[in-house]
Amino acid sequence: MTSTKTSAIPGGVLAADGFRGAATHCGIKAEQVPDLMLLVSDLPCSAAATLTRNRFRAAPTYVTEAHLRNAHAQAIVANSGNANCATGAQGMANARRMTEVAAEALNLRVEDVLVCSTGIIGVQLPILAVEQGIRHLATALSRDNPEFLARAIMTTDSFPKMHAVAFECAGYTVHVGGIAKGAGMIAPNMATMLGFVTTDLGVDAAVLADCLRWAVDRSFNCISVDGCMSTNDTVIALANGASGAPFLDRTDRAESEVFRTALLTVLEELAKMIAGDGEGATKLLTIRVVGARTFLEARRVAKTIATYDLLRAALYGEQFNWGRVVAALGSAQGAVDPRRVTVDLAGVRVWSHGEPQPFDARTAKTALAGKEVLIQVDMGLGQAAASAWTCDLTEKYVRENAGHEGPPDVQER
């Protein structure tokens, strides 16, 4: 049981047994679109989270962190349209209030409810409308509409982001599924969005935290849209054991690896959806670094290239300006040695052995025409590899963030 066979399945964050959810428009956003969701497990869950490292963290991240001290939870309440960030004491009270109302309506302890917000910064929540919405959602839970939950956390996203897989574990079928949001204020140094992932495997809370950290490091921590660290980013994992498969603890090394691989499959798909849906994006850019000495070295180089605006703009223009790839690569400093690295842009070798490589101009002209572009760098130093994902930089990103496009409350965040 050293390799994991996972199959993609529908159901998103409700694919795992024993999870129900609901979403609604409670009135935070001006348009009639969902802006509040509730996700509940029928059974108590081991729970883990990764949170933004921004020092202007939003109120709900403090409440979620406090409620996770016991490493257990049973529900998540989340809203879009308002980040509840830079809102002072009133904002803290409102974030707590959201968990209190949900706990009361669901008959749970308040510390078993986690809370997330995303949207505009510095504006107080319409808390009465949110309370009313939560009470309504608690009566409307079902397994029917996972996409609606994904929609309820969208801000400038152009599509709901969900993915789920099934795999075999000790003869039982286990599910891992998730939803995520994020299109701007996506930076490379942390969990940079909202992501909720559920599983019906029973998992020891410490193992769950380890697996989540490992998988986030290789998925959400490898994407960037604009290098802007957010104030609200949160990834939460809930494991409820409803599958009946044996409980996973520290001693189950092989099964842990199977589980974390399945978890990574889901998070990586969600991360790529976020990168490809970056504000204004027309292309998904994948930067694959191989031949590094360590994973961290490979990831650092891949992410440095992914955040180089000049390259992102050139690829938007489908300019085969490979000089910007090596300039970006060199800006990673450290172990980058021009005499050892090999660089391929969209399958065309442009640099190796310390010299530029000749290539066919016609091939180069069409190489960047697709919706996806792969940049591959071989560091020539070792065996480690990592990928980073981003999108091209377009006028539309600027227009959206300058407020020149879209209604005001779509610019939230």
Next chain:
Amino acid sequence: MTSTKTSAIPGGVLAADGFRGAATHCGIKAEQVPDLMLLVSDLPCSAAATLTRNRFRAAPTYVTEAHLRNAHAQAIVANSGNANCATGAQGMANARRMTEVAAEALNLRVEDVLVCSTGIIGVQLPILAVEQGIRHLATALSRDNPEFLARAIMTTDSFPKMHAVAFECAGYTVHVGGIAKGAGMIAPNMATMLGFVTTDLGVDAAVLADCLRWAVDRSFNCISVDGCMSTNDTVIALANGASGAPFLDRTDRAESEVFRTALLTVLEELAKMIAGDGEGATKLLTIRVVGARTFLEARRVAKTIATYDLLRAALYGEQFNWGRVVAALGSAQGAVDPRRVTVDLAGVRVWSHGEPQPFDARTAKTALAGKEVLIQVDMGLGQAAASAWTCDLTEKYVRENAGHEGPPDVQER
């Protein structure tokens, strides 16, 4: 002699006595604009430089570094339109050749000639045209047209950048003047452009290097356009002693301070010109951080805010979205404490004592209308301060770098 009275004077990099220069169109660029310059001192100079830390450094940076090992120089040859970067062995030979031809034409030792290039990456120089241009320039040196030298190093710059000052030193009038270029590929972590500064003060080479490092740290190292570290960035200082003022060595602490303050005055002016002339810019943004414990802490926070694309785009749109200021501030992590910091956006207090501050909506609406925006942050921790400069992020930046605007050889860099 603890405060320096400097007066702005014309003359740019030729303001100091004993320096001459010339510029021409040698044929690197397609348009008939200057693309090659030669700057020569009549006397041997102490010389110092700061160079890019990019690992894909251009060939001329290696040659300049080697020629500076003796800390003396007498001439700089520089071209725009071609970066001579990622050009392999041929590029190294061409960079050396530029210094050899200049040395021969000027009757100098080859190691007394420094070389810089800026422009497109990965393309070989038309070296015969460059050689011919250098030979011509050596016969055309004068003190008449400092602006022409500034123009010869421009790429996407919209105007030539030059500044000079005069000050008194031990009864003598001393001059410090410089030119610079840079509009894109401007990152916050180093000397990120070309800058040449001359003085007719005689300065010990080690003192000159110290003063240059100190002044670059507070000027060019405080600007950012796009966070993209370049491959060619070089700042060179030449001190020839032609003023007759006493030679400045390690023992002259007061005079060193006077000189480095004058140097900073020139470099800061040039740095602000670069930030305000960022590709596509409509506004110069100044981020002033006070109340930090150390200069480095203050600068790190200021530069983090200066590179936050979401904020730069919002300010382009003149959106009073102060939430993006605190999100950017918080992403600097470290010592940022929301309970201690005070934030003013364009003179409007938006955050203090851990709470958002009420402000007049009409004031906020017009506060961002000018060509300059000041963001002031008081960390509430100590006495140190620093500033960073950047520009707003506009569609024009994206269009230029996607190749959707301007002729192809204006996109060089």
